[in-house]
Amino acid sequence: MLLYNLIVENKELLKIFYALVIAMICAFIVIKTNRLFKISSHQGIRYLRNAFFFYGIAFIIRYFLGVLSFQGDLGQIYNFLIQIFFESFIIMAGFFLLYSLLQKKIESEVNFNSLFNQKVILFYGIAFVIAIIDFLWKTSYLMFISQIMLFAYASIIGFINYKKNGRKHKFLKFYFMAMLLSFTAWILNALAAVYFNWDKGIMMSIYGINIIFFLLFLYGIVKVTRVK
Amino acid sequence: MAKKRERLDVIKDILNAIKEKRQIKPTRLLYSSNLSPQMFKNYLNELISKGFINLEIDKDEKKTFSLTKKGFNFLNEYKVIENFIENFGL
Numbered sequence: 001m002l003l004y005n006l007i008v009e010n011k012e013l014l015k016i017f018y019a020l021v022i023a024m025i026c027a028f029i030v031i032k033t034n035r036l037f038k039i040s041s042h043q044g045i046r047y048l049r050n051a052f053f054f055y056g057i058a059f060i061i062r063y064f065l066g067v068l069s070f071q072g073d074l075g076q077i078y079n080f081l082i083q084i085f086f087e088s089f090i091i092m093a094g095f096f097l098l099y100s101l102l103q104k105k106i107e108s109e110v111n112f113n114s115l116f117n118q119k120v121i122l123f124y125g126i127a128f129v130i131a132i133i134d135f136l137w138k139t140s141y142l143m144f145i146s147q148i149m150l151f152a153y154a155s156i157i158g159f160i161n162y163k164k165n166g167r168k169h170k171f172l173k174f175y176f177m178a179m180l181l182s183f184t185a186w187i188l189n190a191l192a193a194v195y196f197n198w199d200k201g202i203m204m205s206i207y208g209i210n211i212i213f214f215l216l217f218l219y220g221i222v223k224v225t226r227v228k
Numbered sequence: 229m230a231k232k233r234e235r236l237d238v239i240k241d242i243l244n245a246i247k248e249k250r251q252i253k254p255t256r257l258l259y260s261s262n263l264s265p266q267m268f269k270n271y272l273n274e275l276i277s278k279g280f281i282n283l284e285i286d287k288d289e290k291k292t293f294s295l296t297k298k299g300f301n302f303l304n305e306y307k308v309i310e311n312f313i314e315n316f317g318l
Contacts, residue, residue: 100316172315
């Protein structure tokens, strides 16, 4: 109870710390995967890198810039931009993560630019429209629905990959777990918003799950790229 | 039946064949790569465009391929990359 109270009393500070940890993990993953992509030109690695790039940016926007507040019209515009960019980037990150798993089945040719090609521009469009509608409705429901669907699909792919090659490639089990955790976190997020009025206990559980999600990827990157 | 070679394996085999000979003629490389001429051409174009190999043409119009620094790096880190792709299901 004491710990709970301590967390609730210092929640703004903890949110910044939480975002800082996630942003640092994302930066590390982006640097590592970018290096592997530069050597191999493998498109899956490229899209995985993009996913964590967008996660990192989204968390910085939400928890660093989002802490600042302004009065009057400027404040409204500022809040509008924070929500739009945060939601768009989180959705884009999810798209890139799923696309990194699917690209070998979908992409027939190598795109020169992984951040601006026909398919990705379509993703930006969808992400932006979802963020705008959510802002107008003053909710995040569409973001939750899109991410729940996306991580449900990613969990299925993760499970299939694990069943197929899990004995040989040990990290596939953790990858599947990471997808399942994120799926759970998005469902909890939606439940907290719709039924539990952003209950603090549920929100803390979501933060915990998110940290585990990023740590699992960090573990995987460090373990798999370690030179023996 | 033998398993179909993955794209990355084919690239590794081509680069290894060039590395072994330092400089290699197209016909010899085609033979070493065990690919159809059309597939071979596609892979070569890709490797040249990615900067993994150099195409040199001498004054008698004879072509040879050599490995670039990027190609060497790829071969050195091939195991790590292969491991990464398989462990992340990419």
